[in-house]
Amino acid sequence: MKKTFEAIIEKMIFLSGIASILFVVLIFIFLLKEGLSLFATVNPINFLFGKNWYPISDPPQFGILPLVLGSLLVTFGAIVIAVPLGIAAAVYVAEVAPLWLRDILKTGIELLAAIPSIVLGFIGVVTLAPLLKNVFKLPSGLTALAGSIMLAFMAMPTIVSIIEDSIVSVPKSYKEGSLALGATHWQTIYRVTLPAAASGILAAIMLGIGRVIGETMAVLMITGNAAVIPTSILQPVRTLTATIAAEMGEAVAGSNHYYALFAIGIILFVISFIINLVADRFLHKK
């Protein structure tokens, strides 16, 4: 009696274990189911490399190049801002800050992580965008740059905590060895500690990229929604994620527009899969 009960529970435990695989497969299948339907009528090459995203014009055009470039531009900008800042903040918190300050700073970063992205998007629209508009004398502050800055903030907790963990797990003996040879604390940090934490830093960058590429609502609100190929970072752009969010409401189920948005979903799914796998490799390289 008890044995059968236990056998049932253990079966359920096993099934729960493989549930994750099931869900990944399901997500992929459902994305494919709708997304691939697009390519019955639209050439994949035109989809991937087409320069015009006019889904509601007649005839509609589904080229995602402007969206891809929009995502890349915003992501690149965010990483350029977030990585140096993140490394600096992580180093400060892990190595330099006095103990009492360390807890305050870590709490501050955890608070940042807890703020929902929609809130950050809203704050960005009301504070950052007008600021950029004034500083750069633009018609509107809703630009790729605004998006990059907000996304850099959103990625910061991820980046800082991973780098901080990496720094902390560098063996103390390395640091002590360097100091014993007469190096200053700072010299030890940039010559010994940081290089030793390199794989963690790379992982943080990758995960930061993943976080940023996948962000939807904040970019939707703050990057201006212009699905054109960007020529400068002070322009409005449209990302892959924002496109889905903005247009799915209007796309008729079963239309090419609907399929095209799912097709974008496939691309996002594949990109994030690769990024996260690579990041995991780096994290476990130690």
Place this chain on the structure above:
Amino acid sequence: MSKIKVKNLNVYFDAVRVVKELSLEVEANEILGIIGPSNSGKTSFLKTLNRLNELYLNSRTTGEVYLDGKDIFIEIDKHLLRKRIGIVFALPLPLPLSIYDNVAYGPRLHGIINKEDLSQIVEKALRAAAIWDEVKDRLNSSAFRLSGGQQQRLCIARTLAVEPEVILYDEPCSGLDPISTLKIEEAMQELKKNYTQILVTNNVKQAARVSDRTAFFLMGELIEIDETKQIFTAPKDKRTEDYITGRFG
């Protein structure tokens, strides 16, 4: 028939063989002492007897072990085996529970839920482990409040509570003070009446004090096994003699 019979036992961890072609027999109600330097395979041997080695994913065993004539790998369910062969570990390892619940943990596993039955079992086990008087008034307090020696005797009580036939001791007194050690050794003598005991110890003198027969392990092999008196006065193998007299350790 001997209580435990071991034939050509080999134990591997990954590719390393830590117990080599070991054969011996353990008689009922005796205390068998096992001595030898570190890494001689004593603990690995011990943990084979109750198939606890199987918890380690990289362990592998060949050879036969019989409990009362039955093959422990084939004819006895391993959970039942562990009930019949209990073990006391080198470090006192109380569970994060009260003293009472620590001892009652085993019986509860095996289906005893009646409060009175449990209380009786707990008291009997604590008495047999020679610790009842020290804890009878605080059975509900945390086991971690006890001293190291008391915790170890609690662990003995915990093992006794499931009513095993054999008790394995893996260096149970390392890290304990002499008085606790003495108490445990006295308890072992008392337990002889009802249990077969195998004591692995790094302390040669303890084996001399406590065990009826003693086995000397060296680098995974059984070098010599004999009456304790014989081993300690006239060992047959030179390596045994060298170890006992302290020429190496």
Place this chain on the structure above:
Amino acid sequence: MDSKRTEKTAFIILLLATILVIVPVALIILMVLIKGLPALTGEFIFGMPREGMRAGGILPAIIGTAFLVLGTAIFCIPLGIMAAVYLNEYAGRNWLTRVIEIAIINLAGVPSIVYGLFGLGLFVTFLGFGASILAGSLTLAVMTLPVIITATREALIAVPRSFREVSFSLGASRWQTVRSVVLPNAIPGILTGAILGLSRAAGETAPILFTVAAFYLPRLPQSIFDQAMALPYHIYVLSTQVPNVSVKIQYGTILVLVGMVFILNVIASIIRARFRKRKTW
């Protein structure tokens, strides 16, 4: 002493960088508090929206979010705990385990809007639940699953191996060991992780856009098949779709959401801290 000066400069730059990261957080919180607090009247929190959301309260959004969090918890916490138990207590080191781990990494990294598409495709359309609390909860549950699994795994790993060895040595089966020794000692860690995961789910907009969120529904949801308003979506709508909404209402809604999320985080931290103190091992 050149290197000493370099060090001093470097450390000042590091401090400035850190300030650049932290100070905006404080400013944002202050801003939300100052501008949102005036909105928190009884009518705001417990009343229905009126005048196309320009007046009245946000109760339907609060209730909607609460139901979504509850639904998410029901669907993903038991499943996540069991999955973590499988990985840590039962699974061997084989290819299947590796594949499961890769799947979890994957699930954790999928963009939230893609979850929204998935929810739309599977729960809303294919299974026919329609845009509903059910579909929204299921979508959020799949999204939160990797968080629960990871947090539970860490809590399980933190339980000392010796507890398990002792339990097995007394003749316990694996399930008995998990049930009586491992899980009870992992509960605080599991709770902390679950609460944090749920607080993230509460703040998510993209997954609920097409699976549950209603634009304007001035009544409380009656069943799990109803659409519902939700706080994050409401914030989005108030900021982009409704003209002439007072700043007070916008910030008030934000404050309620942020407040909810923060309270959950604080509860999780308290559980974590109290457990650390009480831990006897």
